[in-house]
Amino acid sequence: MNLTSTEDQRHIQAAAAELLAARRMTAGARAVREEPEGHSPELWKEMTALGWPALVLPEEHGGLGAGFTDLCLLCEELGRHQIPSPLLATVACAALPLARHGSAQLCAQWLGAVAEGRTLTYVRAAPHGHWGTAGSTLTATPSGRGGFRLDGTALFVPYAGTADAMLVMAQVGDRTELTALLVEAGTPGLHRHRLDVVGNTPEYRVAFTDAPVPASRVVGTVGGGGAVAATAAALGTAATCAEMVGGAQGVLDMTVAYATTREQFGRPIGSFQAVQQHCADMAVDVLGARVSTYEAAWRLTRDLPAELAVSGAKAWVSERYERVCALAHQVHGAIGFTAEHDLPFFTRHATAAALSFGDADHHTGRVAEALGL
Amino acid sequence: MNREENVNREEAMDREEAMDWEETAQEREFRQEVRAFVRDRFPACYRPDPEAEHSLEPEDVWGYDWPADRRSADPERRAAARAWAAALAERGWIAPHLPVAYGGAGLSPMREFILREEMMRAEVPTVNGIGAMLLGPTLVEYGNDEQRAAHLPGIARGETVWAQGFSEPDAGSDLASLRTTAVREPAEASDAADAEVYRVNGQKVWTSSAQHADWLFVLVRTDPRAPKHKGISFLLIDATSPGITIRPLRDMRGADPFAEIHFDDVRVPVANRVGEENRGWYVAMAALGFERAGIGATIKFERVLERLITSLRSAQGQDFRRADTAVLRHEIAQRHIELRVQYAMARLTASRQTAGAVPGYEASVSQLLGAELHQRLARTGAKAFGPYAQLWQRDGAPMDAAFAHMRFDAVAATLLGGTTEIQRSVIATRGLGLPRS
Numbered sequence: 035m036n037l038t039s040t041e042d043q044r045h046i047q048a049a050a051a052e053l054l055a056a057r058r059m060t061a062g063a064r065a066v067r068e069e070p071e072g073h074s075p076e077l078w079k080e081m082t083a084l085g086w087p088a089l090v091l092p093e094e095h096g097g098l099g100a101g102f103t104d105l106c107l108l109c110e111e112l113g114r115h116q117i118p119s120p121l122l123a124t125v126a127c128a129a130l131p132l133a134r135h136g137s138a139q140l141c142a143q144w145l146g147a148v149a150e151g152r153t154l155t156y157v158r159a160a161p162h163g164h165w166g167t168a169g170s171t172l173t174a175t176p177s178g179r180g181g182f183r184l185d186g187t188a189l190f191v192p193y194a195g196t197a198d199a200m201l202v203m204a205q206v207g208d209r210t211e212l213t214a215l216l217v218e219a220g221t222p223g224l225h226r227h228r229l230d231v232v233g234n235t236p237e238y239r240v241a242f243t244d245a246p247v248p249a250s251r252v253v254g255t256v257g258g259g260g261a262v263a264a265t266a267a268a269l270g271t272a273a274t275c276a277e278m279v280g281g282a283q284g285v286l287d288m289t290v291a292y293a294t295t296r297e298q299f300g301r302p303i304g305s306f307q308a309v310q311q312h313c314a315d316m317a318v319d320v321l322g323a324r325v326s327t328y329e330a331a332w333r334l335t336r337d338l339p340a341e342l343a344v345s346g347a348k349a350w351v352s353e354r355y356e357r358v359c360a361l362a363h364q365v366h367g368a369i370g371f372t373a374e375h376d377l378p379f380f381t382r383h384a385t386a387a388a389l390s391f392g393d394a395d396h397h398t399g400r401v402a403e404a405l406g407l
Numbered sequence: 408m409n410r411e412e413n414v415n416r417e418e419a420m421d422r423e424e425a426m427d428w429e430e431t432a433q434e435r436e437f438r439q440e441v442r443a444f445v446r447d448r449f450p451a452c453y454r455p456d457p458e459a460e461h462s463l464e465p466e467d468v469w470g471y472d473w474p475a476d477r478r479s480a481d482p483e484r485r486a487a488a489r490a491w492a493a494a495l496a497e498r499g500w501i502a503p504h505l506p507v508a509y510g511g512a513g514l515s516p517m518r519e520f521i522l523r524e525e526m527m528r529a530e531v532p533t534v535n536g537i538g539a540m541l542l543g544p545t546l547v548e549y550g551n552d553e554q555r556a557a558h559l560p561g562i563a564r565g566e567t568v569w570a571q572g573f574s575e576p577d578a579g580s581d582l583a584s585l586r587t588t589a590v591r592e593p594a595e596a597s598d599a600a601d602a603e604v605y606r607v608n609g610q611k612v613w614t615s616s617a618q619h620a621d622w623l624f625v626l627v628r629t630d631p632r633a634p635k636h637k638g639i640s641f642l643l644i645d646a647t648s649p650g651i652t653i654r655p656l657r658d659m660r661g662a663d664p665f666a667e668i669h670f671d672d673v674r675v676p677v678a679n680r681v682g683e684e685n686r687g688w689y690v691a692m693a694a695l696g697f698e699r700a701g702i703g704a705t706i707k708f709e710r711v712l713e714r715l716i717t718s719l720r721s722a723q724g725q726d727f728r729r730a731d732t733a734v735l736r737h738e739i740a741q742r743h744i745e746l747r748v749q750y751a752m753a754r755l756t757a758s759r760q761t762a763g764a765v766p767g768y769e770a771s772v773s774q775l776l777g778a779e780l781h782q783r784l785a786r787t788g789a790k791a792f793g794p795y796a797q798l799w800q801r802d803g804a805p806m807d808a809a810f811a812h813m814r815f816d817a818v819a820a821t822l823l824g825g826t827t828e829i830q831r832s833v834i835a836t837r838g839l840g841l842p843r844s
């Protein structure tokens with residue numbers, strides 16, 4: 035067992051940190067907030083040139099064949115610098131599930147395209163917005179020759195506005211089993227509407243009205259989409275945790291730096307014990323978030339049973355990242371409450387990311403179930 | 408293959424294995440070896456004492472207090488404790504990190520982690536962790552050859568029990584304000600040739616296991632005029648020296664885990680000073696820095712949580728279980744998640760130490776998290792049984808009243824080894840680099 039990172043991993047992370055720090059002014063959450071894409075397409079081109087979307091895809095489809103943990107390291111850096119990017123949705127939530135469950139033809143068509151910079155997203159609309167329950171508010175009605183007509187509305191689809199295709203979880207007729215479909219952006223009857231949300235990720239309402247989907251776009255089997263959804267949820271949850279770990283670390287670093295320089299009563303506020311105790315609690319939260327996320331990512335990389343690890347990580351990370359932000363606000367005082375400050379972007383991220391793929395209560399409940407309680 | 412190639416190959420293997428939570432084949436093999444050893448060598452007659460309060464040392468398991476058992480009034484228990492120590496000593500596993508030359512096994516932090524984990528899982532006692540884990544590494548680092556040769560083998564064989572005399576009635580968190588004095592005086596005619604001595608006077612308190620100890624390591628003031636951190640020395644004192652009185656102290660549970668020590672003109676050879684005179688504070692801080700990766704407590708908590716879940720699902724447990732369980736269920740899952748994090752942190756700490764990485768503040772974080780988790784776990788477990796949680800008697804109580812007792816054990820968790828307030832300050836200043844107050 036060796037939990038230090040490899041030379042390659044350190045290299046990946048350092049190179050990513052360097053690039054993202056340099057692009058923060060033009061591609062950070064503040065800079066792209068008003069942009070129609072919700073992220074910087076220029077930076078995405080740069081990332082593509084550096085092989086980020088290709089990193090963990092299989093080599094036979096133009097990928098670099100690295101382990102899932104390496105993708106998480108990139109997500110961590112994106113979180114640390116608060117750079118919105120379609121990387122997580124594209125690779126963790128769609129391309130990797132496609133690689134695992136999709137037909138040879140779909141993989142050949144889409145994975146190479148992703149490696150070259152096309153983006154994907156994931157559409158999961160369980161009834162009443164519940165996390166992790168069966169069923170979908172999207173219905174696929176068989177329409178001859180194995181194809182479908184898709185109807186219904188899904189909320190909170192990240193980067194749907196620019197995605198070239200979407201991995202959609204639908205139910206066929208009244209059957210609650212899911213069927214996974216890869217729906218291309220140009221499909222007639224597909225409408226995308228940007229939502230105004232708390233977080234920094236552009237989220238959309240996606241509506242389908244009698245949208246035709248050919249039989250060849252089924253990922254896995256008809257009625258077998260549950261497995262695809264499970265893969266997307268597990269990888270998406272772990273990668274989201276990694277992004278949150280980066281965010282939490284960014285907040286801790288920024289808070290320690292501030293507490294060291296801001297003076298009151300003639301001395302740095304970081305020398306006051308109450309402030310030190312807040313910072314120490316943040317350090318506990320961040321380190322715990324990191325180790326649990328890395329363990330979950332490693333289990334997924336190795337294809338080991340991971341439900342407990344993933345849910346445990348998401349529960350801890352969701353709760354603790356929000357606490358880290360709350361403590362950071364306390365230490366920053368009024369300056370952290372201002373629109374000019376970067377801390378609010380992290381707070382927005384923490385609030386929204388905690389809700390993506392299930393909040394702390396949801397995952398704690400899953401752990402309770404797994405423990406047989 | 409020459410040595411250099413060997414090193415390169417090892418490095419290449421390291422690279423493949425990095426960020427890898429899976430144990431190597433050798434680590435798994437070692438784990439098996441420890442399991443087999445415990446199975447074959449732990450004396451069957453050495454059984455947990457069902458009436459005992461839990462020892463408060465982090466690496467002690469319930470039902471055992473080895474330093475006390477070694478001198479138990481019951482001759483069978485005495486013999487069993489000694490037989491267990493002798494078996495461990497054969498492998499060098501009492502002080503496993505010590506060099507083989509001193510009776511240790513020269514184990515890496517990762518191997519030591521595995522050894523401790525397996526001993527905790529098997530619920531067998533540790534032999535005087537204070538000597539093996541605190542003093543041992545301190546002597547390796549700061550002792551001289553004579554001191555190492557004189558004391559390390561006794562620690563490694565379980566022949567000498569040590570206690571740590573740092574705290575005083577007026578020096579707790581502010582340890583450096585300690586007042587026990589040591590005054591150097593010329594050798595008396597009756598003393599051996601050049602045996603200069605210190606004359607020690609004062610009082611120590613809360614000294615764990617002092618009433619069972621053969622030797623004490625003690626902080627004393629050798630220069631009352633110097634700034635408080637710069638007038639302290641670190642002495643090794645024979646607990647049977649004339650002038651020492653050790654009186655056990657009763658705790659809120661009714662047990663005697665610690666004692667107070669009075670020093671009344673106790674003569675201690677100057678040769679028993681570790682490190683330079685007036686530099687003892689720094690030696691002591693290093694000793695406290697040999698923090699345990701926290702694996703002991705983690706495994707104990709994990710096991711008790713498992714037992715709680717099993718009990719709640721058993722017929723007997725159903726009789727005791729509270730009727731409204733929605734919050735309880737959630738809390739148990741939270742404790743499980745926290746324990747997972749705690750275990751991962753302990754592994755990270757050991758793995759980083761083994762890889763020779765610069766130690767971060769993982770160990771302090773782990774200790775702080777563990778102490779507070781102990782209290783939360785005790786509350787959750789007690790809550791599970793509604794009104795039955797007030798049964799202190801073991802008989803007829805759910806889980807033999809384990810959680811009623813644990814709530815009291817856990818009161819000490821956030822105090823001993825430095826309070827959690829002090830731990831947080833250490834993380835903030837030494838870990839995060841914030842300015843000292």
Ligand SMILES: Cc1cc2nc3c(=O)[nH]c(=O)nc-3n(C[C@H](O)[C@H](O)[C@H](O)COP(=O)(O)OP(=O)(O)OC[C@H]3O[C@@H](n4cnc5c(N)ncnc54)[C@H](O)[C@@H]3O)c2cc1C
Binds near residue numbers: 612613
């Ligand atoms: C079971 C047990 C075993 C022990 N074993 C040993 C042993 O073997 N050897 C040994 O030497 N000692 C031992 N101790 C003593 C232990 O190290 C002390 O209890 C501890 O350091 C705290 O000192 P105190 O009890 O005097 O509390 P105090 O220092 O008086 O603290 C009281 C309260 O004030 C707070 N406080 C004090 N200073 C500050 C500050 N600067 N900032 C914020 N808050 C502060 C503390 O956090 C605490 O909440 C043991 C204690 C226990 C409970």
